Structure formats: C-alpha cells, structure tokens
Amino acid sequence: xxxxxxxxVVNEEPKSVDVEPRLLLAHFLREVLGLTGTHIGCDTTNxxxxxxLVDGLPMKSCTMFAVMVDxxxxxxxxxxxxxxxxxxxxxxxREEHGLQCGFCTPGMMMASKALLEENPNPTEEDIxxxxxxxxxxxxxxQNIVKSVLxxxxxxxxxxxxxxx
Amino acid sequence: MYPSRFHYEAPRSLDEAFGVLQAYGDEAKxxxxxxxxIPLIKLRFAAPACIVxxxxxxxxxxxxxxxxxxxxxxxxxxxxxxxxxxLLRSKYPTMSATxxxxxxxxxxxxGTLVGSVCHAxxxxxxxxxxxxxxxxxxxxxxxxxxxxxPVSQFVVGPFQNALAQGxxxxxxxxxxxxxxxxxTYLKLERRVGDFATVGLAVALEVSxxxxxxxxxxxxxxGPNNIQCTAAEQSLAGKSLNASTIEQAARxxxxxxxxxxxxxxxxEYKRHVVYTFVTRALSNRQASAA
Numbered sequence: 001x002x003x004x005x006x007x008x009v010v011n012e013e014p015k016s017v018d019v020e021p022r023l024l025l026a027h028f029l030r031e032v033l034g035l036t037g038t039h040i041g042c043d044t045t046n047x048x049x050x051x052x053l054v055d056g057l058p059m060k061s062c063t064m065f066a067v068m069v070d071x072x073x074x075x076x077x078x079x080x081x082x083x084x085x086x087x088x089x090x091x092x093x094r095e096e097h098g099l100q101c102g103f104c105t106p107g108m109m110m111a112s113k114a115l116l117e118e119n120p121n122p123t124e125e126d127i128x129x130x131x132x133x134x135x136x137x138x139x140x141x142q143n144i145v146k147s148v149l150x151x152x153x154x155x156x157x158x159x160x161x162x163x164x
Numbered sequence: 165m166y167p168s169r170f171h172y173e174a175p176r177s178l179d180e181a182f183g184v185l186q187a188y189g190d191e192a193k194x195x196x197x198x199x200x201x202i203p204l205i206k207l208r209f210a211a212p213a214c215i216v217x218x219x220x221x222x223x224x225x226x227x228x229x230x231x232x233x234x235x236x237x238x239x240x241x242x243x244x245x246x247x248x249x250x251l252l253r254s255k256y257p258t259m260s261a262t263x264x265x266x267x268x269x270x271x272x273x274x275g276t277l278v279g280s281v282c283h284a285x286x287x288x289x290x291x292x293x294x295x296x297x298x299x300x301x302x303x304x305x306x307x308x309x310x311x312x313x314p315v316s317q318f319v320v321g322p323f324q325n326a327l328a329q330g331x332x333x334x335x336x337x338x339x340x341x342x343x344x345x346x347x348t349y350l351k352l353e354r355r356v357g358d359f360a361t362v363g364l365a366v367a368l369e370v371s372x373x374x375x376x377x378x379x380x381x382x383x384x385x386g387p388n389n390i391q392c393t394a395a396e397q398s399l400a401g402k403s404l405n406a407s408t409i410e411q412a413a414r415x416x417x418x419x420x421x422x423x424x425x426x427x428x429x430x431e432y433k434r435h436v437v438y439t440f441v442t443r444a445l446s447n448r449q450a451s452a453a
Contacts, residue, residue, distance in 0.1 A: 001169070002172070021169075021170060021172030024167075024206075027166075043165060043206065044206075044207075045199065045203045045271065048268065058273060059273055059274050060270045060274075063199060063203065065202070065215075067217075068217060068219065070174075129269075130269060131269075132356040133270045133271065133357055
C-alpha cells in the first residue's frame with residue numbers, strides 16, 4: 001500500500017504523518033488526528049459541514065486529499081477557541097442561538113471566520129452570500145446570520161480597544 | 165465513500181508532470197482544483213491509476229493581459245481570484261459577472277476556470293462564457309510546443325475534451341476585443357450554488373454604438389453548452405434596439421435544446437432563454453446610452 005509522509009500544521013501544532021493518497025482531508029482530521037469537530041455531511045461537495053481553513057481560506061475537507069495539505073496549515077473548529085476561552089464567533093452562536101442540532105455549526109463557524117477576516121463589517125446580505133456554501137438542515141439561518149453579526153461587532157470592539 | 169486506490173504524484177515543474185504523463189499514459193489524470201474530479205473519484209465514477217497534482221507547479225496561478233491585448237488565465241487561477249479581480253471588473257464584464265455565480269465560496273476558493281472548462285460538464289458556466297468570448301484552451305506538450313484549441317472545438321461532448329494524450333491544458337486565452345467589451349452572465353438557479361436551470365453568457369464588442377462582435381452562449385439547456393450562432397450573426401454590425409434585441413432573443417431561444425427535468429419544463433427553460441437575452445441586451449443598451 002502506497003503511503004506518503006505529509007508535514008502539516010494543524011491548529012498550530014506541527015504533524016508529520018504517513019497517509020494513503022486516497023485519504024480525504026476530512027477523514028485524516030477525524031480518524032487519524034481524532035479531531036471530530038469537523039463533520040462529514042453530504043459527501044458530494046454540497047453541504048459545507050466539513051469546512052476547515054487551509055492556509056486561512058475555507059475549503060471543503062471532503063473534497064481534498066490529505067496529501068494535498070503537505071506543507072500547509074489547517075485550522076479546524078478545535079483551533080478556533082477553547083471551552084474556557086471561546087472565540088467571539090463561538091460566543092456569538094451561543095448568544096444568538098445560532099445552532100439547533102449543531103451539526104452544521106463547525107463548518108458555519110469556520111466559513112464565518114474567513115468571512116469576517118476579509119470583511120470585518122459585513123451586512124446581513126454579505127453574510128448570507130459568504131455562508132451560501134454551508135447548509136443548515138434545521139434551516140436556522142436567521143439566527144446564524146445574527147450570530148455572525150454579533151461576532152463581527154465583538155471583534156470590531158476588541159480591535160478598537162487594542163488600537164486605542 | 166472512499167475513493168479507490170491511486171498512485172499520487174505532485175510534480176514541482178511542468179517537465180516533471182509531462183514525465184509522469186508519459187509513464188502512465190491515459191491512466192494519469194491531472195488534478196488542479198479538484199472540485200469536480202474529487203467528487204467523481206469519491207463516487208467511483210472515475211478511478212484513475214495515477215493522479216498528477218499540479219498545485220505545486222509554480223507559474224500557473226495568474227491572469228493577465230498580454231501585449232497584444234489578449235487575456236491569459238493560468239491553469240491554477242482560482243474562481244476566487246477572478247471574483248475579486250480589478251482587471252476583470254474594469255474590462256471583462258461577462259467574466260466578472262460569472263465568477264461570483266460559480267458554485268459556492270468554498271468551491272471558488274479551490275476550483276479553477278481552466279479545470280472547469282476541461283471537465284466539460286454540460287452544466288459548467290465557464291465554458292459558455294469562453295464560447296461567447298471566442299476563448300481557447302492552450303494545450304502544451306512535453307517538447308514545449310503548444311496549440312490553441314477554440315473552446316467551441318475543445319468541448320467535444322459531455323465530460324469530454326479535445327486534449328490529446330500527453331497534453332496539459334496550461335492556460336485559457338481570450339483574444340483581444342474589437343472595441344469596448346460589454347456583457348453579462350445571467351444564471352437562474354433553484355438555490356444559491358446549484359447548477360444553472362438556465363445560464364446565458366453575453367459578450368459584445370462595441371464601438372460607436374455598433375456591435376463588432378457578438379457572443380451568446382447557453383448553459384443548462386442542451387447536451388452541451390450551446391453557442392447561439394444565428395443570434396450572434398443577427399447582431400453583428402448592428403446596434404442594439406428593440407427590434408435587433410427581439411430577433412436575437414428569438415434566435416437564441418430557437419437554438420436552445422432544453423429537456424424537461426426537476427429544474428423545469430423544456431418550454432419554461434426556452435422561455436427563460438428568451439427573457440434572459442432580452443434582459444441582458446436591454447441592460448447593455450441602457451448602459452451604452
């Protein structure tokens with residue numbers, strides 16, 4: 001069985017692992033590294049629940065092979081914040097009830113992270129476009145948008161506090 | 165589902181990539197963005213023995229105008245880049261309108277225009293845009309020679325392209341415009357990120373109110389992307405007015421070969437083609453005035 005050594009930084013920790021080329025990034029994260037916060041939903045590149053950041057950009061980890069992140073940095077929801085120290089996006093989802101069953105939430109939050117980095121002051125429409133690749137089968141979009149608006153405001157006020 | 169096993173190569177140069185292609189022949193498959201190929205491999209509709217991942221080859225992620233005024237888009241230029249491109253926004257309105265309508269943000273971060281055209285999905289948006297703009301795919305061989313294949317000949321059938329064994333599609337090219345480019349891409353989707361129920365690419369090259377070249381192509385209403393040759397010819401040399409617009413819309417609707425499916429009836433889709441052409445050209449008329 002062919003294996004290749006990949007060197008990848010996952011949530012700021014360097015990893016060096018032998019993987020089969022056909023191993024999907026989503027399976028690598030969940031099954032090899034045990035990072036089960038990244039979910040797998042549709043398996044057909046539609047739903048976005050497997051979204052992680054690869055070198056800072058949101059990508060569908062079910063539609064990349066693990067070998068393709070050799071030399072790159074990957075951030076999963078586990079790298080977003082800690083239970084004791086939530087990221088403002090995670091706080092926003094809690095404050096605004098941005099989740100019902102919670103299955104789409106990791107993907108939603110990772111896509112939101114990239115969205116807010118590119119556009120710290122989004123309109124509701126910007127958020128809906130930015131999250132258009134993430135499906136919520138509870139159809140809880142209204143509160144998801146509110147959560148991201150909440151996080152944007154918190155992040156802006158934090159940035160303002162630092163610059164002062 | 166797990167893909168079947170394959171051998172993986174990630175060459176660092178085109179020369180290395182050609183070496184792998186020679187070793188594996190038609191068992192090798194080029195992987196760029198992978199947003200169409202990987203889903204096919206996962207569903208085991210495709211099971212290449214060797215994947216040649218070109219993402220580590222420098223010099224393929226670009227889009228720029230040549231000194232002769234043609235636009236070149238490298239094989240690793242992502243939809244994301246095109247969506248944010250000031251060059252496309254200022255000079256290539258049809259492409260600028262298309263990029264944000266490709267799939268969804270995550271797919272756009274990874275997928276490429278050249279890969280999309282090579283994949284030759286009849287539902288692909290970029291192939292229609294390239295048809296409307298008279299675009300071509302530049303295929304390169306191991307000896308460094310290149311040939312330009314017009315997209316009208318490049319897409320030879322559903323999921324089939326005209327690349328010969330041992331060739332790599334290294335870039336797409338859009339020839340220089342005769343006049344100012346105007347145009348748009350209109351896409352009717354059931355929901356954001358879906359394939360087109362109907363897509364229309366309009367690319368006009370205009371000077372002094374006269375259309376020097378008209379390009380119209382359709383997505384989602386036939387076994388392939390359809391170039392509306394009769395509609396294009398009816399507009400060439402004319403100016404936009406109610407009567408030329410109506411004629412072009414009628415000819416484009418006649419060129420469509422829609423089928424009734426979950427996205428709508430054949431009759432409905434043909435009607436959308438007529439409406440889209442009218443709408444796109446009427447907006448151009450307004451913006452030119």
